[in-house]
Amino acid sequence: MTNQNMKMGTKAVWAGEKEYLVHGATQVPVVLSVAYNYDDMDEWYDVATGKKKGHIYGRNTNPTVQSFEDKMKALEGAEAATSFSTGMAAISNIFSTFLVPGDRIVSIKDTYGGTNKIFTEFLPRQQIDVVLCETGNHEQIESEVTKGCKILYLETPTNPTVKITDIERMAKAGHEAGALVIVDNTFGTPINQNPLSLGVDLVLHSATKFLGGHADALGGVVCGSHELIEKIYHYREINGATMDPMAAYLTLRGIKTLHLRVRQQCENAMKLAKYLQTKDLVEAVYYPGLETHPNHEIAKKQMKDFGGMLSFAVKGGVDTVRDLLPKLQLANRAANLGAVETTVGPARTTSHIECTPEERAAMGIPEGLIRVSCGIEDIDDLIADFEQAFNYVESV
Numbered sequence: 001m002t003n004q005n006m007k008m009g010t011k012a013v014w015a016g017e018k019e020y021l022v023h024g025a026t027q028v029p030v031v032l033s034v035a036y037n038y039d040d041m042d043e044w045y046d047v048a049t050g051k052k053k054g055h056i057y058g059r060n061t062n063p064t065v066q067s068f069e070d071k072m073k074a075l076e077g078a079e080a081a082t083s084f085s086t087g088m089a090a091i092s093n094i095f096s097t098f099l100v101p102g103d104r105i106v107s108i109k110d111t112y113g114g115t116n117k118i119f120t121e122f123l124p125r126q127q128i129d130v131v132l133c134e135t136g137n138h139e140q141i142e143s144e145v146t147k148g149c150k151i152l153y154l155e156t157p158t159n160p161t162v163k164i165t166d167i168e169r170m171a172k173a174g175h176e177a178g179a180l181v182i183v184d185n186t187f188g189t190p191i192n193q194n195p196l197s198l199g200v201d202l203v204l205h206s207a208t209k210f211l212g213g214h215a216d217a218l219g220g221v222v223c224g225s226h227e228l229i230e231k232i233y234h235y236r237e238i239n240g241a242t243m244d245p246m247a248a249y250l251t252l253r254g255i256k257t258l259h260l261r262v263r264q265q266c267e268n269a270m271k272l273a274k275y276l277q278t279k280d281l282v283e284a285v286y287y288p289g290l291e292t293h294p295n296h297e298i299a300k301k302q303m304k305d306f307g308g309m310l311s312f313a314v315k316g317g318v319d320t321v322r323d324l325l326p327k328l329q330l331a332n333r334a335a336n337l338g339a340v341e342t343t344v345g346p347a348r349t350t351s352h353i354e355c356t357p358e359e360r361a362a363m364g365i366p367e368g369l370i371r372v373s374c375g376i377e378d379i380d381d382l383i384a385d386f387e388q389a390f391n392y393v394e395s396v
């Protein structure tokens with residue numbers, strides 16, 4: 001069976017590993033060696049110049065890291081993939097690969113906080129023109145793209161208000177304008193959404209989140225055509241934001257259960273979202289699986305399930321958040337997401353800590369917004385936990 005005709009769960013378990021196994025081991029080894037030894041000077045030369053497969057130096061390639069890249073390639077249905085030390089390294093290295101002073105990039109206001117910082121702080125100082133459109137306003141994005149741009153950069157669903165953008169429609173608009181279309185698929189996961197099959201050029205992930213799934217390894221990855229990935233790889237191998245082999249191994253191991261984890265996380269998110277809608281203290285619930293979500297229909301069209309991320313706004317703003325969150329027993333109050341444990345945090349402290357209150361307000365992120373990354377716990381226990389926390393807040 002080839003990788004192409006395996007279903008997602010089978011790919012998650014088996015794809016990308018076989019050629020890296022040694023001595024009959026059933027698991028990919030963690031190769032910590034920084035350099036590789038050659039007795040044959042001609043062979044060394046051929047590997048170093050890319051004429052022959054092999055490894056030279058850890059900043060360039062590593063077998064454990066490559067196995068992770070091969071698995072991701074299979075999961076995203078891509079020709080090629082390359083990896084990074086973090087998700088932010090993936091994003092910044094992609095921009096550095098393709099953007100030069102004078103270029104224009106079109107994106108949305110609701111990207112991940114770090115990405116937004118690149119747009120507002122770092123790209124402008126390199127004379128790159130950044131245009132940030134209202135997230136979900138497809139007409140505005142199309143009209144900005146038509147004016148000409150090098151890159152159309154999207155994230156869907158977004159962090160933390162889980163807004164949805166129509167990937168297929170945006171890929172078409174981007175390509176008509178000759179732009180490179182890139183999607184951050186961290187929230188989608190390859191299980192729920194494959195942007196390459198919807199026409200985009202590059203799909204990237206913070207591997208730190210759902211892919212690894214256990215909040216114990218940092219990483220980033222980008223998948224696409226041989227031609228584009230070769231260029232990004234070249235920038236990264238020289239500039240050095242290489243993924244660590246141990247992180248690659250932990251992520252590889254995490255991905256083996258990705259389909260099972262994501263299935264449970266989606267189920268928990270849907271049930272928790274519906275429960276939160278019934279609470280008096282909750283002003284609004286944001287989850288693409290709810291029919292009340294403004295782009296529920298687009299989400300239904302482009303996603304297999306709606307993901308493990310949701311957010312909700314509480315009455316009383318920061319004061320309520322301060323009372324409610326410490327009462328939860330089955331949730332980490334932490335900055336990460338996508339882990340097997342439920343993780344909660346205010347947007348002002350997590351995804352958008354880099355922004356000022358004014359910037360958050362401009363992005364439509366209330367100070368009382370709580371982001372929930374649903375874990376794989378039993379949903380009855382999660383709801384009971386939220387229920388006792390709400391009861392406490394209502395009693396004080």
Ligand SMILES: *Cc1c(COP(=O)(O)O)cnc(C)c1O
Pocket residue numbers: 086087088089112114155159184186187206207208209218219220
């Ligand atoms: C966390 C995250 C990133 C950044 O990834 P790091 O691994 O933390 O550098 C980028 N995009 C999204 C959507 C994220 O959630």
